[in-house]
Amino acid sequence: MAASEIVDDRSHETTGMAGQIVLAATPIGNLADASQRLRDLLSTADIVAAEDTRRAHHLAHALGVKITGKVVSHHEHNERESTPELLTAARDGAVVAVVTDAGMPLVSDPGYRLVSTAAAEGVAVTCAPGPSAVTTALALSGLPTDRFAFEGFLPRKEGERQRLLTELARDSRTLVFFESPHRLAASLAALGEAFGTDRPACVARELSKLHEEVVRDTLAGLVDWAHSKEIRGEIVIVTGGIQAEPDTDTAGQVADVEVLVGSGTRLKEAVNTVAAARGVPKRELYEAVLAQRGR
Template identity: 85%
Template sequence: MSEDAGPGGQIVLAATPIGNLADASQRLRDLLATADIVAAEDTRRARHLAQGLGVRITGKVVSHHEHNERESTTELLAAARDGAVVAVVTDAGMPLVSDPGYRLVSTAAAEGVDVTCAPGPSAVTTALALSGLPTDRFAFEGFLPRKEGERARLLGELARDARTLVFFESPRRLEASLASLRDAFGADRPACVARELTKLHEEVVRDGLGNLVQWAGSKEIKGEIVIVTGGATAAPDTDTAGQVADVEVLVASGTRLKEAVNIVAGARRVPKRELYEAVLASRQ
């Protein structure tokens, strides 16, 4: 804790359930019950959440949303400096992830006000885990631009991104956004639409983007939506002569043949056995 903050003063970013109330952590329950201030994206929803969890909020409940974030940030930081514990909650999921809070945290960090996190549910990582797509490298892109031109430009930039991509979308724009993704990434790009995660009517649909466009247009879609798409895959390297030449350069510099094959095969993403056989054939 910084010297500027009062005793015990702290801002706590608290994740809330994205659907199922049973996902609420004990830490969230304790914060709602004991925090001096609960800064909520929607104060009515915060009170409803507390009621659903059987928790009585004893502190002051204040609004902290995108329209008052500048003024609210000043007030919340002042309260933390004076020793207050400020719990920041959004309507669902992790604060700052397509939700208010960035200005508060960045300013707190710059001014030395203590900030910590009570982690929990996130629609981003939940959809990613359920998608069946690679999870080792991914990027969250939030909501796609509403304007068609801006959306097309963004997706054109992302079309060659090898990472798995995660987007939020509204039900009424789902079909159009999937069509834009199909046009930019190709109809066969694997993707997943996750709807109403952790809720009673949870649905996870996995298919190519072309088929998902047809699926979205064939029914009425409701609820919270997350789209996950597979990343771009590199075109196979068919330059066998170039691969063999790279191996021979390494061998000429003193590298053993098998090691040279392993190095080149890894760099060019080709099977080691096939490259080894190609080198032997070129020497005959």
């Protein structure tokens, strides 16, 4: 099957036949990032469940499409009440497109209750993927991307924020946070207090928009930057994870290997096990064992 046939088949499936919930990502700034699937869904879905109905209409107008289905509110304050109605519509054969103000539904946006309930009740759910401020900021941060965690907005209450950051301070993963402009400097200072002011970090502002700005520095440097200017727009903070201290206890490493060997483990396997546990190169540990034995 040709690639174009695959796309056509999927588009047909998500825009008019079997009832289902479709999570549709919307642009986080640049309208050119809107996918064709989003355009099709807005124009053909039976129901558009929007975080803000006015913004949904504005987005459709900006994209040059007309919403032909029913537009209903689906936000954090009415999600409990609107979820049963949307599930009933999907069961009855309606295509329900879920959109938020920007980015992917459920990511610091409404939709979790709807999806979790749909999954539990066997209602079909699919996704029209697209822009996300989380992965965009992560990719631009210059920090490790192999392991990361998204923590949303930091708690407003100081005690709750301090408890969370104390817990996260020992996390080795790259961490991603959302923040508002007026709280940015205070949040960066709180991160510096918990993680250490020399922790590498990045502030990404107005992603994909005309005034996009990505600032990379230590947390201390970013605090100074945040105090030096008036910050506006949508903001993402990315911080590096804690770096493990190198294990320099060679004698202890060798002793661990010999304990394993003494219990019947082959030397090579013992070296591999200890090297992995201690985070040291296998070759160096093997040579250290041989050197110790040769004394």
